[in-house]
Amino acid sequence: MDEWSREMAGSVTVFTLGGTISAARGGAGRLTGAEVLAQLAPSPDIDVRLHDFRRIPSSNLTVDDLAELAALIDSAGAGGSGAVVVQGTDTIEESAFLLDLVCAQHRPVVVTGAMRRPDLPGADGPANLAGAIAVAGDSGCRGLGALVVLADEIHAARHVRKTHTTSVATFASPGAGPLGSVVEGRPRVLLRPPAPLVDRPLRLLRAARxxxxxxxxxxxxxxxxxxxxxxxxxxxxxxxxxxxxxxxxxxxxxxxxxxxxxxxxxxxxxxxxxxxxxxxxxxxxxxxxxxxxxxxxxxxxxxxxxxxxxxxxxxxxxxxxxxxxxxx
CATH class of the missing domain: 3.40.50.40 (Rossmann fold)
Incomplete structure (x- = not known):
């Protein structure tokens, strides 16, 4: 696990969980978190740290997985690091919403993924990851709740939905619209959501069905x-x-x-x-x-x-x- 104890301006911890963005050539196997990050050019403004958390399809994620992840995100946030969660898009809207309910969110928490495998034409993973890191590393994006960033749009976790099975523009916020967008690598926030749904982060203390x-x-x-x-x-x-x-x-x-x-x-x-x-x-x-x-x-x-x-x-x-x- 990478160190995140010291506060650093523009620090972001990337938690990789698997999904299409990490699919190996031909769709068999998974890239490591380091291999996913290697698709990006290093940013001079943001110190990116990596935690290779899981390598599984998002359909296999559980509430227990996300509870463990939330604790790591809170530790990173307490140390001054924003968080990016990289996972499959099938359950992004649910993962982001649960993190919205349970994370302390000292720093921005952003969830992203990809609709096209890295080996396919028009692969969207690198752009989505770069946009998510830009949002998570921007102090102006604090206080927005957990976010979903894909296709250069910034969505609130409480509103966002996957609306199409294959389109790279699948994520939308019906009835609300995106909070903003990423333009030339910088987040532009146009709207801020109302008060959080809960008055304090919820603790997943016991099993409930x-x-x-x-x-x-x-x-x-x-x-x-x-x-x-x-x-x-x-x-x-x-x-x-x-x-x-x-x-x-x-x-x-x-x-x-x-x-x-x-x-x-x-x-x-x-x-x-x-x-x-x-x-x-x-x-x-x-x-x-x-x-x-x-x-x-x-x-x-x-x-x-x-x-x-x-x-x-x-x-x-x-x-x-x-x-x-x-x-x-």
């Missing part, structure tokens, strides 16, 4: 039977602005009496409504039966927020307050 159920046309709700005794909470990705078949209502009301149940939208953008529709299975009906609104958070991020709160030991009252703040 939260289920995510996405409802589809003709769904009879049989999967709800698998929630009992297996999970500590549930997020339901509902139709539209928060609507479910009416036969879901009573089973969910019973579950909400025993565990936190969060109502989100499966659309991935836009706020959950609260009082526009009033019939059985409407958002007004479900929220009135004890379900919690995810506000503008998409369902995967609502799941991570609920899981992190439960892992931190939050009781139902605190969970309710946190989710209520999302609605405003």
């Amino acid at each position: 939260v289920a995510l159920l996405t409802v589809s046309l003709g769904d009879r709700g049989e999967l709800l039977e698998a929630i009992d005794d297996r999970f500590d909470g549930l997020v339901v990705a509902a139709f539209g602005a928060g609507h479910l078949p009416e036969w879901f209502v009573e089973p969910l009301e019973r579950l909400a009496a025993r565990m936190p149940v969060v109502l989100a939208s499966r659309t991935g953008a836009g706020p959950l409504l609260s009082r526009t529709y009033n019939g059985p299975g409407s958002e007004h009906d479900l929220l009135g039966r004890g379900l919690l609104s995810a506000g503008s958070l998409d369902a995967p991020k609502a799941r991570l927020l609920l899981q992190a709160l439960l892992s931190d030991g939050a009781d139902l009252a605190r969970i309710r307050r946190t989710f209520a703040a999302l609605v405003g």
Whole structure:
């Protein structure tokens, strides 16, 4: 492990986890962190340190991996170093959001990756990594929360989503837009997000399991039977602005009496409504039966927020307050 104890202006620690950006020629095997960094020209302004943390597909990452990573990021930040996390793009939006919840963020925390392997034409990894390092090493990017930087755009972790399977411009922030961009190697921040989602970094003290159920046309709700005794909470990705078949209502009301149940939208953008529709299975009906609104958070991020709160030991009252703040 590289030393990061002394504070240094423009210091950035790069944590490599694997992913497309580190794929070896032909897609078999993984480059080391040093080999990934070797694709970049050395920066005279930023001292880059390396921590080769994992070499796995992002689909294999776990909450435990990210909890360990967050502790290392906090150690680096306390020593004056910004952090860049390099991983596969499949779960970037979830990794960044969880780091947003658990890292102290003494310095900027930036997550990046690549959509094209290093051996393919138009490989985007080097440019994405260079942009991420520029953002992480810039003191003006402190206080923005965890960030995702790809295609020269700077996105807030709470808003960003992967929107296309192959496009190099896949990452977007529906309903919000990017916070800024990287121009000629320098970050330009145009917008700053509101207050953090939580009042202090959450501690992942104990294991917690939260289920995510996405409802589809003709769904009879049989999967709800698998929630009992297996999970500590549930997020339901509902139709539209928060609507479910009416036969879901009573089973969910019973579950909400025993565990936190969060109502989100499966659309991935836009706020959950609260009082526009009033019939059985409407958002007004479900929220009135004890379900919690995810506000503008998409369902995967609502799941991570609920899981992190439960892992931190939050009781139902605190969970309710946190989710209520999302609605405003």
